[in-house]
Amino acid sequence: MxxxxxxxxxxxxxxxxxxxxxxxxxxxxxxxxxxxxxxxxxxxxxxxxxxxxxxxxxxxxxxxxxxxxxxxxxxxxxxxxxxxxxxxxxxxxxxxxxxNRVLMRETNYYEQTEKEEQDIQESIGEHEVKDQLLHLLEKLGDNCKKILLLFYYENLPMKEIFQHMGYETEQVARNMKYRCMNKLKGLLNEHPEMKQSFRSLLANG
CATH class of the missing domain: 1.10.1740 (Rna Polymerase Sigma Factor; Chain: A)
Known part of the structure; x- marks a missing residue:
């Protein structure tokens, strides 16, 4: 050839x-x-x-x-x-x-997580659990405590939080918040009395 x-x-x-x-x-x-x-x-x-x-x-x-x-x-x-x-x-x-399938799975996950966080945010505002939650946040470490307080207590948007925290991008801050929320959920599982308080507030909310 x-x-x-x-x-x-x-x-x-x-x-x-x-x-x-x-x-x-x-x-x-x-x-x-x-x-x-x-x-x-x-x-x-x-x-x-x-x-x-x-x-x-x-x-x-x-x-x-x-x-x-x-x-x-x-x-x-x-x-x-x-x-x-x-x-x-x-x-x-x-x-x-x-x-597209991966994006849909991620979107569904974030939508579900956002709903869970909205429920927790409503609970966090209740005076009867606020002090107890602050005590739990202390156990999450300084970064998690700070990012959750900025988001839930000071109601700052993520685009301000990532600058506040010194992260490179908003997505880095968002990922950090999700990890911190998972740690908080784990602590709530270890404190049934707190978990019950949340359920009661959500049921009456």
Missing amino acids: NTKKIQTGYEDQDIIEAINHSKNLDPVIRHLYHTNFDSVASYIRANSGNDEDAEDFFQEAIVVFINIVRKGNFRGDSSIKTFLYSIARNLWRNELKRQ
Whole structure:
């Protein structure tokens, strides 16, 4: 087979023969990259992706294409360019679906957590448990105590709290607050009398 011909890229059949019979696929892969990457990258960038995504998924598409050819499943009904583009497009669509599923799970988790925190916030304002809660907050450590007091007692938004706490971003502060809330819930589980007070307040709230 003429390797130089593959590098300049003329016939699809030459590429198929090289994949099936050649031990060195570098010239073929360079040719596929040169003739197909731009269209795949444009599609991925136009559909919520970036340059790094384009590189990763184009490389994955080439691996899938080579495997299909070697298994004898490439029938040649379409050009290699069209076929490779379709593989990359399907891989990226599956990735977007996966990302959406992850986002939905995270959204559901945060919505549930926000509801729990709203319930706790209402309870925290009740005078009969306020002093006891302050005592529990002491056990969480200075950072957790400070971030929860700023949020629940001073009613500061997270965009102010992260600056107050010296965190790099609002998301860092938000993640810290969730961890602190989980620690607080753990302490409440260790103090049934406090937990019961919360349930009573919520039931009457």
